[in-house]
Amino acid sequence: MEKNIIDLLSKQDEKGMALLYDHYGDTLFGVAYKITKDEDLAKDVLQISLMKIWKKIDTYDSKKSKLFTWMFRITRNTAIDKIRSANLKSDQEIQIEVSNVYNLGVESVNPEHLDVRKHLGSLDEKYQVVMEALFFEGMTQQEASEELGIPLGTIKSRLKIGLRELRKIYDPATLSILLILTMLI
Amino acid sequence: MKNEVKILLESDLLERYLLGDVSYQEEVQVEHFIDTSEEVKVAYNTLEENLEIYSKSFAVKAPETVLDNVLESIKTETHTVDSNKRSIPWYFIAACVTTLLFGATTVTLWKQNRLLSTTNNSVAGQIENLKEDIVSTNARLENMKSKYAVLSDPETQKYLINGNERAKNLRTVAYVNPKERLSAINVLSVPDLPEDKELKMWAEINGEMVCLGVIEKADKKLMALPFKDNASNYKITIDSKGNKDFASIDSEVASITLEKE
Numbered sequence: 033m034e035k036n037i038i039d040l041l042s043k044q045d046e047k048g049m050a051l052l053y054d055h056y057g058d059t060l061f062g063v064a065y066k067i068t069k070d071e072d073l074a075k076d077v078l079q080i081s082l083m084k085i086w087k088k089i090d091t092y093d094s095k096k097s098k099l100f101t102w103m104f105r106i107t108r109n110t111a112i113d114k115i116r117s118a119n120l121k122s123d124q125e126i127q128i129e130v131s132n133v134y135n136l137g138v139e140s141v142n143p144e145h146l147d148v149r150k151h152l153g154s155l156d157e158k159y160q161v162v163m164e165a166l167f168f169e170g171m172t173q174q175e176a177s178e179e180l181g182i183p184l185g186t187i188k189s190r191l192k193i194g195l196r197e198l199r200k201i202y203d204p205a206t207l208s209i210l211l212i213l214t215m216l217i
Numbered sequence: 218m219k220n221e222v223k224i225l226l227e228s229d230l231l232e233r234y235l236l237g238d239v240s241y242q243e244e245v246q247v248e249h250f251i252d253t254s255e256e257v258k259v260a261y262n263t264l265e266e267n268l269e270i271y272s273k274s275f276a277v278k279a280p281e282t283v284l285d286n287v288l289e290s291i292k293t294e295t296h297t298v299d300s301n302k303r304s305i306p307w308y309f310i311a312a313c314v315t316t317l318l319f320g321a322t323t324v325t326l327w328k329q330n331r332l333l334s335t336t337n338n339s340v341a342g343q344i345e346n347l348k349e350d351i352v353s354t355n356a357r358l359e360n361m362k363s364k365y366a367v368l369s370d371p372e373t374q375k376y377l378i379n380g381n382e383r384a385k386n387l388r389t390v391a392y393v394n395p396k397e398r399l400s401a402i403n404v405l406s407v408p409d410l411p412e413d414k415e416l417k418m419w420a421e422i423n424g425e426m427v428c429l430g431v432i433e434k435a436d437k438k439l440m441a442l443p444f445k446d447n448a449s450n451y452k453i454t455i456d457s458k459g460n461k462d463f464a465s466i467d468s469e470v471a472s473i474t475l476e477k478e
Contacts, residue, residue, distance in 0.1 A: 044295070046291055049291065050284065053287075057284065058279050059272050059273050059275075061276070062272065062273075062275035062277040063275060075282075078279060078283050079287055079290075083287060083291075086287070098266075100268070100269045100272075101268060104268060105236060108236065166232065166236075167236070167268070168275075172233065172238060173232070173233075191229075191232060
C-alpha cells in the first residue's frame with residue numbers, strides 16, 4: 033500500500049492522493065487536531081500538509097524513514113507553525129478566552145479507532161503526558177522536563193516505557209485478548 | 218562502538234531524529250549508527266512503528282472537504298503549470314530563434330553589402346583611372362606612331378639646323394614629309410637665353426612668316442610641328458616672349474630652305 037501510494041504520488045497521479053487520504057487522512061487529521069486543538073485549524077493544517085506532501089514527494093527517501101514518519105513530521109511541523117502563527121495573531125488582537133475542552137463530536141471519530149483510543153486509556157497517564165508533550169506539543173525532552181517538572185532521566189525512561197507499553201497494547205495478539213476480555217466483562 | 222550505541226540509545230537523539238528535531242550533524246550521526254548498528258536500526262524501526270500506532274490512536278475522521286480542496290488545488294496547480302508551459306509553445310520559441318537568426322543574418326549581410334559597395338566604388342574609380350590612362354596611352358601611342366611614321370617614311374626629308382653667331386649652341390634636326398603632310402623637329406641643344414627671350418619656329422609661306430610655336434629643350438625628344446602647305450623655308454628666331462606676329466631678320470638665328478619636289 034505504502035509503495036503504491038509513493039509510486040502514484042511520484043507520478044503526480046491524483047489517485048495517489050485519494051489513496052493516501054483514505055489510508056492516512058484520519059491519522060494525520062488526528063495529529064493536526066491533537067496539536068492545534070481546533071477543528072478549523074486542523075483542517076487547514078491537514079490541507080497544507082497534504083499539498084506539501086504532494087509537492088515534496090520527490091524528496092522523500094524510503095531508506096531513511098517510513099512514509100508515515102515523513103508525513104507525520106510534515107504535519108506536526110505545519111501544525112506547530114500554525115499554532116505559533118495563530119498565537120502571534122491572537123496576541124495582537126483582543127484576548128479571547130479559549131476553552132481547553134476539545135469540541136470533538138462522537139460522529140467525527142473513526143469507529144475503527146475507538147478501540148485503540150479506549151485502550152490507550154489503559155496506559156498510565158504519566159506515560160501519556162510525556163509522550164503527548166514530546167509528540168504533539170513540539171517540546172524537546174529538555175523542554176518537557178522543565179515544563180512538566182520531571183527530571184530529564186525520568187522523561188527518557190517514561191518515554192521508552194510508554195512506547196514499549198503502547199506496543200504491547202497495539203500488538204494484534206494483545207489487542208485481540210484485550211477485546212475478548214472487554215467483551216466478557 | 219558498543220559504548221557509543223549505548224549512549225545514543227540512552228539519549229533522546231533517536232527520538233528527536235524520529236520527529237525531525239535534529240541538527241544536520243546530529244542527523245548524519247544518527248543515520249551513520251542506523252546504517253552500521255543493527256541494534257540502533259531495530260530501535261529506530263520500533264520507534265517508527267510505535268509513532269504510527271500512537272498517532273493512529275488519535276485518528277479523527279478527516280472531513281471530505283479537505284480532500285476535495287486538495288484535489289482542486291492540485292488540478293488548479295497542474296492547470297497553471299500546463300498553462301505556463303502552453304504559454305510558451307515550441308513554435309513561439311522557433312519563431313523567436315528564427316527572428317534572431319534573421320536579424321543577425323540581415324545585419325551581417327548589410328555590413329558585407331556596405332563593404333562590397335565601398336570596394337565596388339574603389340574598383341570603379343580605379344577602372345575610370347585605367348580608362349583615362351588607356352586613352353592617354355593611346356594618344357601617346359598615336360603621337361609616337363606619327364613621329365616614327367615621319368622618320369621611317371622614305372619621302373621624309375631630314376634637315377640639320379645649326380645656330381648662327383648669336384646661337385652657337387643651337388642644334389636641331391627637322392623632318393618634313395610633304396606627301397604625308399607631316400613635320401617634326403628634334404632639338405638636340407639650345408643656347409642659354411635671358412628670361413624674357415625664347416626660341417620660336419616660323420614657316421615662310423608665300424612670303425609671310427607664320428609662327429609654328431616655341432621651341433623648348435626637350436632632351437632629344439622628337440616634337441611634332443604643325444605642317445604648313447606651300448612653306449618654302451623654316452626659320453628659328455630668338456624673340457621676346459609673346460610675340461607671334463612677325464619674325465624680324467635681326468632675331469633670326471637659324472634657317473632652312475625646303476627642297477621642292
